Amino acid sequence: MSIKDEFATRNFSIYGQWLGILSLILCFALGIANFFNLGHFLLIIFAIICLVSSFVILFLEVPLLLRICPTSSTFDAAIRKVSTNYARAGAYGVMSLVQFLSIIITPSSLVAAAVVLLLTAICYALAGLKGQAFVGSKTLGGQGVAQMII
Numbered sequence: 001m002s003i004k005d006e007f008a009t010r011n012f013s014i015y016g017q018w019l020g021i022l023s024l025i026l027c028f029a030l031g032i033a034n035f036f037n038l039g040h041f042l043l044i045i046f047a048i049i050c051l052v053s054s055f056v057i058l059f060l061e062v063p064l065l066l067r068i069c070p071t072s073s074t075f076d077a078a079i080r081k082v083s084t085n086y087a088r089a090g091a092y093g094v095m096s097l098v099q100f101l102s103i104i105i106t107p108s109s110l111v112a113a114a115v116v117l118l119l120t121a122i123c124y125a126l127a128g129l130k131g132q133a134f135v136g137s138k139t140l141g142g143q144g145v146a147q148m149i150i
Contacts, residue, residue, distance in 0.1 A: 013085055013134045016123035020061040020092070023120050026113045027054035027095075034108055043110075046102035050113055053095045060091070085128035092121035 031051030037043050059065055059079050066076055082091050099114035127134070 011132050011135050012123045012127035012130065013088075013132055016085075016088065016092075016120050016127060017061055019116060019120040019123055020057055020088075023092070023095075023113065023116045024054050024057040024061065026116050027051065027057065030109050030113045034110055037108070040106050042105045043102060043108055046099065046105070046108075046110055049098055050110055053098075053117075057095075060088070083134065085124045085132070085134050088134075089121045089124035089128060092117050092124060096121055 027050045031047045031049075031054060034043055034047035035051065037047065056079075059069075059071070059075075060082060066079060082088055096114050096117035099110050099117060102108060102110045102114075
């Protein structure tokens with residue numbers, strides 16, 4: 001199944017997963033960019049949280065990495081708990097809220113990450129509300145790819 005075919009299914013969990021990859025890229029880039037902001041010490045803390053969020057999203061959205069990378073069983077269990085659409089919507093909603101709270105210190109580019117994280121949470125919430133089962137993208141290491149490696 002190609003990316004075009006996946007988007008044609010109109011499953012919001014697929015949209016959420018691809019927006020999650022966009023969130024990953026933005027969180028990583030903006031976390032590093034704001035890490036070097038010497039004007040506001042507290043903004044550096046939000047940048048570190050954004051950077052950590054990008055690695056959590058990486059393991060959340062690319063399930064193949066849980067099999068390849070040596071991680072602790074506690075971390076694996078925590079990531080596997082976030083397997084439903086509602087749980088993912090909640091996780092992305094919390095990450096978005098944390099980045100929106102960075103506005104309290106000073107407006108920064110972390111707001112862009114917060115907006116995309118919020119859009120991702122909305123996609124997963126819509127998938128849950130519409131009763132759509134979570135479908136992992138095969139391009140990102142969904143069910144078929146993980147079985148081919150084993």
